[in-house]
Amino acid sequence: MLVRQNVLIIVFFGMVLSGFIYLNNIQCICNQQIIEQGLKCNQQITEQGIIKPKWKPKIIELRSSPGLLYNKPSVVAGRTDVASVSPWSAPIIWEGTFDSTLIDSIYKQQHLTIATTVFALGKYTRFVKDFLESAEQHYFVGFRVHYYLFTDQPESIPKVKIGENRSLTIEKVPTMNRWQDISMNRMEKLEKLIENELFNEADYIFCLDIDGKFYGRWGAETLGRLVGVLHPWLFNVPRNQFTYERRPESKAYIPVEEGDYYYAGAAFGGFLEDVHLLTKTCREHLKIDAANSIEAVWQEESHLNKYFLLNKPSKLLSPEYMWRDVNEKSALIKIVRYTNVPKNYAEVRPNP
Numbered sequence: 001m002l003v004r005q006n007v008l009i010i011v012f013f014g015m016v017l018s019g020f021i022y023l024n025n026i027q028c029i030c031n032q033q034i035i036e037q038g039l040k041c042n043q044q045i046t047e048q049g050i051i052k053p054k055w056k057p058k059i060i061e062l063r064s065s066p067g068l069l070y071n072k073p074s075v076v077a078g079r080t081d082v083a084s085v086s087p088w089s090a091p092i093i094w095e096g097t098f099d100s101t102l103i104d105s106i107y108k109q110q111h112l113t114i115a116t117t118v119f120a121l122g123k124y125t126r127f128v129k130d131f132l133e134s135a136e137q138h139y140f141v142g143f144r145v146h147y148y149l150f151t152d153q154p155e156s157i158p159k160v161k162i163g164e165n166r167s168l169t170i171e172k173v174p175t176m177n178r179w180q181d182i183s184m185n186r187m188e189k190l191e192k193l194i195e196n197e198l199f200n201e202a203d204y205i206f207c208l209d210i211d212g213k214f215y216g217r218w219g220a221e222t223l224g225r226l227v228g229v230l231h232p233w234l235f236n237v238p239r240n241q242f243t244y245e246r247r248p249e250s251k252a253y254i255p256v257e258e259g260d261y262y263y264a265g266a267a268f269g270g271f272l273e274d275v276h277l278l279t280k281t282c283r284e285h286l287k288i289d290a291a292n293s294i295e296a297v298w299q300e301e302s303h304l305n306k307y308f309l310l311n312k313p314s315k316l317l318s319p320e321y322m323w324r325d326v327n328e329k330s331a332l333i334k335i336v337r338y339t340n341v342p343k344n345y346a347e348v349r350p351n352p
């Protein structure tokens, strides 16, 4: 009798347990289906019936090689003179916050392609040679890099030797008379480039100013979903001194009591999907502003700052990655990686 009772109890609990396992499995399968369906929907058709890009699958694992030797990370020693994390837990990359041997080893296994865009219209073609030659020495060395150069004068682009596994595509664009239009129009060009050409080719994209030169490593430590760079002149000033757009009529408007950092318009990047949304949103907002006869104080840089306020970057690069001039010193800048090239605005721009 007692034995039968025990058997019944065991059978009962067994059934309850199987029930739990079954329900749990169904939930897992459902979650998977939801994720897969969600992706498929995103990838197939928009409301207007347009086929959308099928983004290249992303590698998110950080695999390390067995036997790789590098310095032991410390939990107590590190940079104490600068913040290396934002209030939303995004890393801020400074010299001393990463190990280049380790980080290269992790990301080289992923066989990545990094699309890199620059624009050189009018007299800005003079910056191309230094930009490309210095990038070949310092920018994602050992990685596959595909430069896209937009210019109104392909014939005057100098020949620069591009390394193995790296390439340069030159695309002709119409000449424009206002530097503001050249600068702003980049958002639309980038949006279309990602949509039409890059979506299945590259893993990451960086969009850079051409009037810059590399002096130090810019590598895999900069890779992230959405990446912004702290502006070299405004990284250490109070919030009310940020040169955000302050007129409420503009889509780039940020009130004085808001804002995290002031980001440079001269460099941003990330996954294609994320940069696509960024460029699309900024392009739309620039268009709305134009229709309302308003141009934000720093053109697309103002819209970029608004975008980053509402869509926090997942990684921030210190001003080492966009410094003022190689000869300008700051105790916080231990290494200059990429700088603005000093220029005579009146001479180089098509209009004041």
Ligand SMILES: CC(=O)N[C@H]1[C@@H](OP(=O)(O)OP(=O)(O)OC[C@H]2O[C@@H](n3ccc(=O)[nH]c3=O)[C@H](O)[C@@H]2O)O[C@H](CO)[C@H](O)[C@@H]1O
Residues within 6 Å of the ligand: 118, 119, 120, 121, 122, 123, 124, 179, 182, 183, 208, 209, 210, 211, 231, 263, 264, 265, 266, 267, 298, 299, 300, 301, 322, 340, 348, 349, 350
């Ligand atoms: C360090 C930094 O964040 N710089 C930003 C800042 O001033 P900048 O002084 O850096 O702007 P800029 O004159 O370099 O223009 C931005 C870019 O537009 C292109 N260009 C411009 C003029 C021209 O005649 N031909 C040409 O090709 C070129 O790629 C250049 O790098 O504000 C601009 C918008 O107001 C952009 O957001 C810049 O990225």
Ligand SMILES: [Mn+2]
Residues within 6 Å of the ligand: 209, 210, 211, 266, 340
């Ligand atoms: Mn510039």
